[in-house]
Amino acid sequence: MQERTEVAIVGAGPAGLLLGALLHKAGIDAVIVEQRSAAYVMGRIRAGVLEQTTVELLEHAGVAERLHREGLPHNSIELAFDGQLHRINFQALTGKHVTVYGQTEVTHDLMDARAAAGLTTVYEAENVSVHGFDSDAPSVRWRSGGAEHELRCDFIAGCDGYHGVCRASVPDGAIRTYEKVYPFGWLGVLAEVPPVGDELVYANHERGFALCSQRSRTRSRYYVQCGLDEKVENWSDVAFWDELRSRLPDEVTLRVTTGPSIEKSIAPLHSFVAEPLRFGRLFLAGDAAHIVPPTGAKGLNLAASDVGYLARGFAEFYRDKSAAGIGAYSDRCLRRIWKAERFSWWLTSLMHKFPETGDFGQRMQHAELEYLVGSAAASTALAENYVGLPLEH
Ligand code: FAD
Ligand code: DHB
Numbered sequence: 001m002q003e004r005t006e007v008a009i010v011g012a013g014p015a016g017l018l019l020g021a022l023l024h025k026a027g028i029d030a031v032i033v034e035q036r037s038a039a040y041v042m043g044r045i046r047a048g049v050l051e052q053t054t055v056e057l058l059e060h061a062g063v064a065e066r067l068h069r070e071g072l073p074h075n076s077i078e079l080a081f082d083g084q085l086h087r088i089n090f091q092a093l094t095g096k097h098v099t100v101y102g103q104t105e106v107t108h109d110l111m112d113a114r115a116a117a118g119l120t121t122v123y124e125a126e127n128v129s130v131h132g133f134d135s136d137a138p139s140v141r142w143r144s145g146g147a148e149h150e151l152r153c154d155f156i157a158g159c160d161g162y163h164g165v166c167r168a169s170v171p172d173g174a175i176r177t178y179e180k181v182y183p184f185g186w187l188g189v190l191a192e193v194p195p196v197g198d199e200l201v202y203a204n205h206e207r208g209f210a211l212c213s214q215r216s217r218t219r220s221r222y223y224v225q226c227g228l229d230e231k232v233e234n235w236s237d238v239a240f241w242d243e244l245r246s247r248l249p250d251e252v253t254l255r256v257t258t259g260p261s262i263e264k265s266i267a268p269l270h271s272f273v274a275e276p277l278r279f280g281r282l283f284l285a286g287d288a289a290h291i292v293p294p295t296g297a298k299g300l301n302l303a304a305s306d307v308g309y310l311a312r313g314f315a316e317f318y319r320d321k322s323a324a325g326i327g328a329y330s331d332r333c334l335r336r337i338w339k340a341e342r343f344s345w346w347l348t349s350l351m352h353k354f355p356e357t358g359d360f361g362q363r364m365q366h367a368e369l370e371y372l373v374g375s376a377a378a379s380t381a382l383a384e385n386y387v388g389l390p391l392e393h
Contacts, residue, residue: 001149002120005031007314008140008153010128011160012041012121014103015286015303017110019157021061022311024117028318031151032121033140035128035160038111045190045263046103048213048221049074049200049297051388054304055099063109070216071101077386079373080203081366083249086373087199093376093383100200102215103300122149130156130169133282154281155326157310159303161287162272170279180345182269182293184208184352187226189240193259195220196252202295203247204365208353209295210247212256220257223294225352232266240264269293271345273337276330277306283329285310290337292344295351301388302340306333308391332392343385 007023009016012034023030034041050058050071058064075091091097114121125142132138139152158166167175186209195214203210208225215221224243226235241258248256272291277284286303309332313325350368354361372378 001122002031003150004152005029006153006318007155007157008033008138008151009157009159010130010140010166011158011164011286011288012038012111012123013159013161013286013303014106014110014300015288015307016157016159017107017114018057018061018304019159019285019307019311020119020121021063021110021113022057022307023314024119025061026311026315026319028314030119030157032114033125033128033142033151034121034123035125036123038121038123042104042107042111044104045188045221045265047294047297047300048100048102048215049301050099050101050106051301052096052098053308053388053390054301057304057308058106058109061110061113063113066105066109067099067101070105071099072214072216073097074100074199076199078199078201079369080201080249080252081205081369085201085249085251088373088379088383088386090383090387093380094387096387098297098387100214106300125149128160128165130158130166130282133169134280136281138281155314156282157307158282158284158288159286159307162291164288166282167274167284167288170282174279176275178271178273178275180271182271182348182352183228183354183356184225185228185230185266185268186211186223186294187230187232187235187240187266188221188223188264189237189261190215190219190221190263191259191261192218193220193257194218196255201248201252202351203249203252204351204369205247206353206362207243207247209351210244212248212252226266228268230266232264235264237261237264267294269295269348271341273334273341275334277333278326278330283310283326285333289333290341292340293348294344295348296340296344296386298340298344298388302337305336305391309333335392336389339385339389
């Protein structure tokens, strides 16, 4: 096992894997240390919508071939309320589109490319810990195969998700966190059935939010808002399909094809930001630094833009002997993160049932939805945020 590298990456989720691919492209040596098995990482069903910026980063990393073949370009979404559908056409409003391609597939492509290039990923690393990032000699330690390992490095990239060890290793006084917990979650189902149509449908309904998404022309992903105390094992497939259909306009309900679920899970909704993202030679990226509620489809895209900036910063450091990029990393990311946090919080507030706000809150949501679909300026603002921004220079 290699004992030294330039960048030690903790976590092999999309942030860690994409950073590894971008660094390889830039000729920078990196090792990824992941606590789970490759199969476990691959099995997690999560995001599905990629912004153009994310697609461009995957192209730059040389891992977009299958994405271009199998990804579905989406020019619009449908908002559903009061039994009606309202199309928000991004292409017409912003000239941009998004691509529907599952996080599982992105992970798959990145893992394959990493293996083909012979790059090192340590899976099933136990007791991972990070050391010396406030000095010139950082290192990552872990246990595997009954032995202790140490990887010395120039920098550590903390891509280890919300529950990871990197953010937790920063002294309390050096980090500030901002957090909001929503009083509900999403119950998600993946099923091998054709989707309701070409567009994603985001539905505001008095029974709660519902989302019709998809992974391909034959595979659908659906979500319904649920209580935080609900248990996934208490939701039969039949109960899920009934609840979903009850929340959609009739014309969409008629197009729902039901079938056995392949996966069913509940995710709580949460907004979280840690500031700053850099602590000496440790850099946080992706869910390790921030969480958005999934409504705006921003989680994976923010992870990608973080590592886009980080890879650029490391390239400048090694190639141009300039620390400007890594110096600007935290502020650059945080500007983008707070925009995505605002959008995700706003769309969550607009589309979900909040029992505590009562009838007035519900009528306000309707008034705002009417305004949104009736105003070119408001529709354009939604479209611009949904398709995402280019990276800053
Ligand atoms: P992660 O994907 O969490 O990857 C972190 C990796 O680090 C994991 O592989 C983990 O095993 C590893 N790790 C953790 N601790 C350690 C350690 N101590 N040592 C070594 N490795 C470690 N976003 C959307 O846009 N739409 C969605 O529908 C959506 N659904 C989601 C559903 C769930 C249940 C969750 C949790 C997230 C969802 N997201 C969604 C968010 C999106 O999936 C994440 O933003 C994205 O996965 C972030 O990637 P990441 O690489 O930063 O973190
Ligand atoms: C999906 C998830 C989202 O959060 C979203 O806004 C759109 C699509 C999905 O899993 O397909």
